[in-house]
Amino acid sequence: MAIAFHFAARSDVGMVRTNNEDSGYAGPHLLAMADGMGGHAGGDVASSAILGALVGLDGESFSGVDATRTLLRRITAANTELGQLAHDDPDLDGMGTTLIAILRARDKLVLAHIGDSRAYVVRGGEVSQITKDHSFVQSLVDEGRLTPEEASTHPQRSLVTRVLTGAEGEEPDVVVRQAIVGDRYLICSDGLSDYVARDTIDEILTTERKPGDCAERLVQLALRAGAPDNVTVVIGDVVDMTQFVPSDSPQIVGAAAAIRRHTRPIPVTPAAKAAALSHEASGGSADDDIELADEGSRSRTTTILRTLGVALVAAILLVGGGYAAYSWSQAQFYVGVNDGRVAVFKGVDQTLGPLDLSQAETTSGIDVDDLPDFYRGQLDRGITMETRSDAAALVRNLEVQAQACRYAKSLGRSCATVPSTWTTPTPTPTPSGSPTVSPTGPLPTGTPGVTPSGSPSPTISPNA
Numbered sequence: 001m002a003i004a005f006h007f008a009a010r011s012d013v014g015m016v017r018t019n020n021e022d023s024g025y026a027g028p029h030l031l032a033m034a035d036g037m038g039g040h041a042g043g044d045v046a047s048s049a050i051l052g053a054l055v056g057l058d059g060e061s062f063s064g065v066d067a068t069r070t071l072l073r074r075i076t077a078a079n080t081e082l083g084q085l086a087h088d089d090p091d092l093d094g095m096g097t098t099l100i101a102i103l104r105a106r107d108k109l110v111l112a113h114i115g116d117s118r119a120y121v122v123r124g125g126e127v128s129q130i131t132k133d134h135s136f137v138q139s140l141v142d143e144g145r146l147t148p149e150e151a152s153t154h155p156q157r158s159l160v161t162r163v164l165t166g167a168e169g170e171e172p173d174v175v176v177r178q179a180i181v182g183d184r185y186l187i188c189s190d191g192l193s194d195y196v197a198r199d200t201i202d203e204i205l206t207t208e209r210k211p212g213d214c215a216e217r218l219v220q221l222a223l224r225a226g227a228p229d230n231v232t233v234v235i236g237d238v239v240d241m242t243q244f245v246p247s248d249s250p251q252i253v254g255a256a257a258a259i260r261r262h263t264r265p266i267p268v269t270p271a272a273k274a275a276a277l278s279h280e281a282s283g284g285s286a287d288d289d290i291e292l293a294d295e296g297s298r299s300r301t302t303t304i305l306r307t308l309g310v311a312l313v314a315a316i317l318l319v320g321g322g323y324a325a326y327s328w329s330q331a332q333f334y335v336g337v338n339d340g341r342v343a344v345f346k347g348v349d350q351t352l353g354p355l356d357l358s359q360a361e362t363t364s365g366i367d368v369d370d371l372p373d374f375y376r377g378q379l380d381r382g383i384t385m386e387t388r389s390d391a392a393a394l395v396r397n398l399e400v401q402a403q404a405c406r407y408a409k410s411l412g413r414s415c416a417t418v419p420s421t422w423t424t425p426t427p428t429p430t431p432s433g434s435p436t437v438s439p440t441g442p443l444p445t446g447t448p449g450v451t452p453s454g455s456p457s458p459t460i461s462p463n464a
Helices: 043-057 064-088 136-142 148-152 198-207 211-224 270-281 300-329 373-381 388-410
Strands: 003-012 022-026 030-037 099-105 108-114 118-123 126-129 173-178 184-188 231-240 251-254 333-338 341-352 355-367 383-385 425-428 436-439
Touching: 003 022, 003 030, 003 099, 003 211, 003 251, 022 043, 022 231, 030 043, 030 184, 030 231, 043 064, 043 099, 043 251, 064 099, 064 108, 064 173, 099 118, 099 184, 118 198, 126 198, 136 148, 184 198, 184 211, 198 211, 211 231, 333 355, 333 373, 333 388, 341 388, 355 388, 373 383, 383 388
Parallel strands: none
Antiparallel strands: 003 231, 022 030, 022 251, 030 099, 099 108, 108 173, 118 126, 118 184, 184 231, 333 341, 333 383, 341 355, 425 436
């Protein structure tokens, strides 16, 4: 089963601060939030640099073990980059950032956490905190010297004991969780958790159906409570992509939403991610320009030979990186439009010069004009699926949507009024004998509090 996040991200500078040091990212396969610190010493740089190093993972296919290793490797490399930035610019000395990242790996979720930002999960209508603060007051709670209630108002509750600052040996805690369709995840900065009561957070998480509405309401409650700190909220509902297709356009908020000094642009479009993948596969980095050290005077022949050598190496790397990117693209599938009908494509919906990176494998009999507006818009952009069988399952569901849409039109209704979450159109007789359409089948898979029967209780287990 192909799963993804139905997601939203919101951030606000707060009631006192003049700049936002938080960065948030929400995408179909990655949720991340970093709370920078250091004020004018560059907390915004720290948080956006860390997130910029991770967003390329959104959409890649990993096993649980590979995802854990890759996520840790990216975080370690980004932390090293923080250290180099601080070394190169003394104004950045003292910057740091918390981090929470949740990366989908097939039917698992890999969660990395360092600092006092928090993650919660809603399962079966119950909300559980799934991270433990790396803070001074939490250590007092663990030692039995403070109660959780006393810790929430302690004057030193913002004193963190572990964050990313660029120093060696700074690593997050990592756990692997089972992804359960219907679960809702919240990751947030302490601008929310320090100023909005836990029972209020729980109520909003379990009653607001849409991730965007939920995130917006939580931020507004923090502001109403007078939160002086930046507040950032990222929501992700685990959904079955054969039943509900979330947006594939990520949401970036806070410091990472602006192009800032010292930080790389964040690739958010499929084309940008493909270019980044090709560049990385060829051994490149964000700043690499080939330079030769000055070795004294050279003859014209030596200069020409060196230039040709550099060009040859660059060509080899380009070809190798391009081949790696092309091979990756041909292992992907998406559902799109071919000659006005729904089709399953192999590849990615991009071109590389004259080369088309996808081709239609099967074209269904579903006329795109028979579908609700929501699905037509998604199909125009291409709906990425993990496997060929997942793509076929989505096509079967779209056939049902088309049937419901045609039936609605026969009743004189607009196709746009057909709910996108219906699974079957069922005529229901009324006393006058006029048929109507009523939704049947499961509720939308992203609905908080709705989980499959027999779903296991929430557990946190370390990666083996």
